[in-house]
Amino acid sequence: MDFSLTTEQREIRELANKFAKNEMIPYAQEYDERGTFPIDQFKKAWELGFINTCIPSEFGGSGFSSVDSVVISEALAYGCMGMNTAFMANDLALLPIVIGGTTEQKKKYLTPFTQEFKIASFCLTEPGNGSDAGGIKTIIKDGGDHWIINGSKMWITNAGYADLFVVYGTIDPALKHKGISALIVEAKSEGIELGKKEDKMGHRSSDTRGVRFNNVKVPKENMIGKPGDGWGIAMSTLDHSRPLVASSALGGAQRALDLSIQYSKERNQFGVPIAKHQAIQFMIAEMGMKVEAARLLTYKAAWLCDQGIRNTEVASYAKAFASDSCMQITTDAVQIYGGYGYSKEYPVEKLMRDAKLIQIYEGTSQIQRLVMARELIK
């Protein structure tokens, strides 16, 4: 057993840490306040190779392993969980093509993302169907030499800036899961209507919107797999993406821990730094324990994925544990900062708001437990 990262992974982490420190942290607070989309950071991160980590090298990508990508995402989320959501959404959207696409589709749609800066969105959730994704109502109709999409999507990350959408719909709602199909849709297609940007509690720099598809025509060759393959592709996508989302929570939790340690040594009450009070020490110990456990789960889920071993169960452990821990840790960080923690002048209240989302998207913490139980009690 070997818990160490390779030299290369350490260098990658070093670079991502530096990027987070210099390019993300100084802007995180202001972008959050104003809801500014981090387009400059996104572009720079792309130039350095941090974006689209899922694209294999044969299609122009860097050929990163799943472990490599969680190393990067943890470091960037340390800089800002909200910006990292925008960055990560590209991977979430492109993964279905990596997993289920043909060579032609990969060449046509993945390679351009390695040649120039482009943004992608993953469209699964609908106003009426979130956790129950198998019940989505967006209809994909056979139009002869093309598909026609009709329906509404909700909470779509990056939608306002996307060049490409990967859209899930059904060929027949009566078929339930068996009808789900995935299409690659170019943003310039006619009939795509964007909703207004959501005014969110956290991750305010990321762009989240509803998207309507009104009779949008899509070439026949843009279906990923066959009609009805969509559910399987979505489930494999989650096995890859959940470790990534877990690593985002991990990065945020580590930041909250580091800030708490630093602040508790600087703040004096009752004549001593508050770090001398056992109640504070115990909170910090608890944070450290959870961060370490979340890291082990996250890295293991990614490692299993790289080994080609089914990771559904561990990926759910990682996603739920890392995000629930991040929520607890960031809440405690606010507690350790006391009144100052509740003020926007200090960085921890934002961490607490940002943490909340990671318990919700990519399968809520409740849904993760459903998955775990299903895997455990077969």
Place this chain on the structure above:
Amino acid sequence: MNIFVCVKQVPDTETKITPTGDGSFIETASIKWIMNPYDEFAVEQALLIKQSNPAANVTVVRVGPTKDTEALRTAMAMGADDAILVETNENLDSYSIAKALKGAIAKSGKTADIILTGKQAIDDDALQVPQVLAEMLNLPSVSVIVGFEVSGNAIKVKREIEGGALEVYELGTPCVIACNKGLNTPRYASLPGIMKAKKKPMTQLSLTDVGVSDSDRRVKYSQFRLPPEKPPGKKFEATDPAKQNDVVSQVVGLLRTEAKVI
């Protein structure tokens, strides 16, 4: 054109420095090493020259232990072509380091056209190596430069002097140039750069290979210890307007007699 960049590996700026028990050096086991920040400007300058001069070859040279080769690998990930490491675990003085660099450049088999360095290393702040190296090589040198321009065969450099004024120098090649902050914005090493760096050649030499021996030592370090802790600052209560005059004259008095700054 051959460009050599001398880089040093220094403790990360956030490192808490602790002298070893016997005071012979500092504890190095848990230090995170980074490239000396001023050397990053030198590497960036070399890469900028290479950009407009694709035939140019950029070699990074470092004297130090093999265990951590971050600085060289980072420089190659940024775009340098190859690296030379003169291996030693000793804490050498500026003279020996300059001599080792000279020896390493000679051993490379390439004739140096431009040698770039940082103006100083942020660990020992000696500000000597570039000047000593230039003297040893009998080359012109300018330090603390904030502007660099190639015009024909000449190099025009600018250095900041007292009061923010700029001195402009024109040099021929070969020469030694020591870089300061403000010269450029060092690029990040990209991820593909990190991958490519793995395949770039790194030559390892010993001190003997570069002709440095114990007799070259000019400075012997007798002891490393932390500076005495700063006494806490003095606070003066001046909320009562009636007492403010007194407080001010008290402060001025102490600034004269105790702090001796006015």
